[in-house]
Amino acid sequence: MKYYIIAGEASGDLHGSHLITELKRKDANAQIRCWGGDKMQAAGGEVVKHIKDLAFMGFFEVVKHLGTILSNINFCKKDILQYQPDVVILIDYPGFNFRLFKFLKQHRFKIFYYISPQLWAWRTSRVYKIKEYIDRMFVILPFEKDFYAKYGVEVDFVGHPLLDEIQPTGQLSQPGKNVIAILPGSRKQEISYLLPEYLKVIDEFPAYKFVIAGLSNIGKEFYQNLIGNARVEIVFDQTYNVLASAEAAIVTSGTATLETALYNVPEVICYKGSWISYFIARALIKNIKYICIVNLICNQRVVEELIQAYVNKERLVAELKRILSLEGKTNIAKGYELLQSKIGEQGASEKAARLMIGYLQNNKRPD
Numbered sequence: 001m002k003y004y005i006i007a008g009e010a011s012g013d014l015h016g017s018h019l020i021t022e023l024k025r026k027d028a029n030a031q032i033r034c035w036g037g038d039k040m041q042a043a044g045g046e047v048v049k050h051i052k053d054l055a056f057m058g059f060f061e062v063v064k065h066l067g068t069i070l071s072n073i074n075f076c077k078k079d080i081l082q083y084q085p086d087v088v089i090l091i092d093y094p095g096f097n098f099r100l101f102k103f104l105k106q107h108r109f110k111i112f113y114y115i116s117p118q119l120w121a122w123r124t125s126r127v128y129k130i131k132e133y134i135d136r137m138f139v140i141l142p143f144e145k146d147f148y149a150k151y152g153v154e155v156d157f158v159g160h161p162l163l164d165e166i167q168p169t170g171q172l173s174q175p176g177k178n179v180i181a182i183l184p185g186s187r188k189q190e191i192s193y194l195l196p197e198y199l200k201v202i203d204e205f206p207a208y209k210f211v212i213a214g215l216s217n218i219g220k221e222f223y224q225n226l227i228g229n230a231r232v233e234i235v236f237d238q239t240y241n242v243l244a245s246a247e248a249a250i251v252t253s254g255t256a257t258l259e260t261a262l263y264n265v266p267e268v269i270c271y272k273g274s275w276i277s278y279f280i281a282r283a284l285i286k287n288i289k290y291i292c293i294v295n296l297i298c299n300q301r302v303v304e305e306l307i308q309a310y311v312n313k314e315r316l317v318a319e320l321k322r323i324l325s326l327e328g329k330t331n332i333a334k335g336y337e338l339l340q341s342k343i344g345e346q347g348a349s350e351k352a353a354r355l356m357i358g359y360l361q362n363n364k365r366p367d
Contacts, residue, residue, distance in 0.1 A: 001027055001360055004085035005034040005045065006076070006100075008093035010186035010215065011255035013037035013051050015115060015161045015349070016091050020045045022353030033083050035076070038217065048079060052217045073099050081107065087360055091115050098126065101133035110363075112356055114138045116155075120147045127151045136359055138352045141297060142342055158351040159344030162255070166240065166262045178208045179245045180320070182232070183260065185252035186215060188222060193272045195223075198250050199230045200313040201320060211246070213239040213256075248323050250316065253291050257303070261294045261339055266323035266332045268304050269294075272311045294335070297342050302335030 003023060007016040017039035024030045024044055034045040041047045049072065073096065080088060087110045090097040094117035104111050116139045119126050130137060130153060137155040139145060145157045184195040195212075202210050212234040214223050223234055235242055239256070243249065243263040251257050253271040260267045269292045290296050292305050304319050322328045 001029065001087070001357075002031045002083065002085040003033070003087055003089060004080055004083055005032060005036065005040070005089045005091065006093065006097060007034070007036045007040065007091040008051055008096055010037065010051060012091040012093055012115070013039045014165065014255075016040045016045070017043040018161055018164060018349035019089070019091075019114065019353055022349045023357070026353055026357050033079075033085070049075070050217075069096065072096070076100065077103050080104070080109065086110065087112055087356070089114055089356070092117055094126070098129060101129060105133050110135050110360070112136050112138065112359075114352055114356075115140055116144050116148075120144065127153065136356075138355065140344075140348060141293075142344060143297070156352075156355055157344070158355070159346070159348040160258070161348040161352075162258055162262060163343065163346045164349055166259065179242075179247055180205065180208045180210050181242045181246035181249040181251075181260075181265065182210060182212045183239065183242075183249060183251040183256040184212065185254060185256075186218075188218060190252055190272075191218065191222075192226065194252050194270055194311065195226045197270070197272070197311050197313070198316065199227065199232065201250075201316045202231050204313075204317045205320065208247075209233065211235055211242050213242040248320060250320070253305070255293075257292050257294055261303070261336050264333065264336055266303075266329055268306060268316065268319040268323060270306045270311045270316075272308055294339055298335060298338050300335070300338075302339065303332060 005016055005020070007013055013036045016034065016036050020032055020040055020043040023032065032045045034040050034047055035049040036045060036047050037051040077100070088104055089112045092115045101111070111134050113130065113134045116137060117126070127148065128151070131151060137148065137153065138158050139148070139155050140158060140160045142157065145155055148155045182198050184191045184198060210232040212223065212232055214234045214236045216236045220236070227234065239259065240263070243260055243265050246265045249260050249265050249267040251260050251267045251269055253269050257267065257269050271291055290301065290305060291307065292303060294302050295305070306315055306319065323332060
């Protein structure tokens, strides 16, 4: 069968790569064309648009790049028509993917959505578009099944694919070397806002080695311009090795917060964007108490969240000291145990691929 997969961010590239692996394992004749990154390409997907050209963070940033986004959408539609896939699989990335719904349905393409947008947090009314256009939804968070059920949408809960990904392969330093990891994000905009704030705390912890988990697709020069002469090491494309060596971490809100928790590393979560984007988001997000996926899954504050002006040297230093203390580590460990009990089992990518192929074999095209 022919698959067309659309992911627009680093986390989508990661999860999409494992999905491609499983689709190819279960469908010997699978042909996969996709929007993604290096991981999806390495898994065997033919990447036609790379995520480094697709990820825009925040409302103001999206408006600023609207021309590029619209151009990409038009290209995507033409490419899908030319390719004629048996199914289009959308991975999160709602600002882009939702704009394809009507077009895909008009041209009678079957549509699967893997990894739900955070509709439970904001713009809940978009659930009705999911109900109208999507043939099948595959969710990865335990509470999402109940959320969609309230709107009469039947979904498949497959578990979180990170449970298959988290497999430490080594350490950057020997135990006891006192490493604090910095995970500044996967997009240039958020890294620009947050990394300079993170670096301000380094001199307050002279006994610790700070290591940045960098991404090579962002560019080494980009990081270096922000780092300057700071006492910090940067390691590229080895996030899990960095976490395996860390005693604590400063993490930008996103998938990395869950990755850090699954490595049992105490963390402080940060988010900072343009003030325009922040105030718009604050007005729209009314249904949730937290921004961090760890806290959302547990429905309690397991890790501290610092947002906008609270991302400053004083608060960061205080929170780092707290989570490095014995009491802080003990409290977070209890929260991580709760997280593990709620998040599901391994095998999410395999289960998603198996279900997708099963639905396609029963009915290749929607009625």
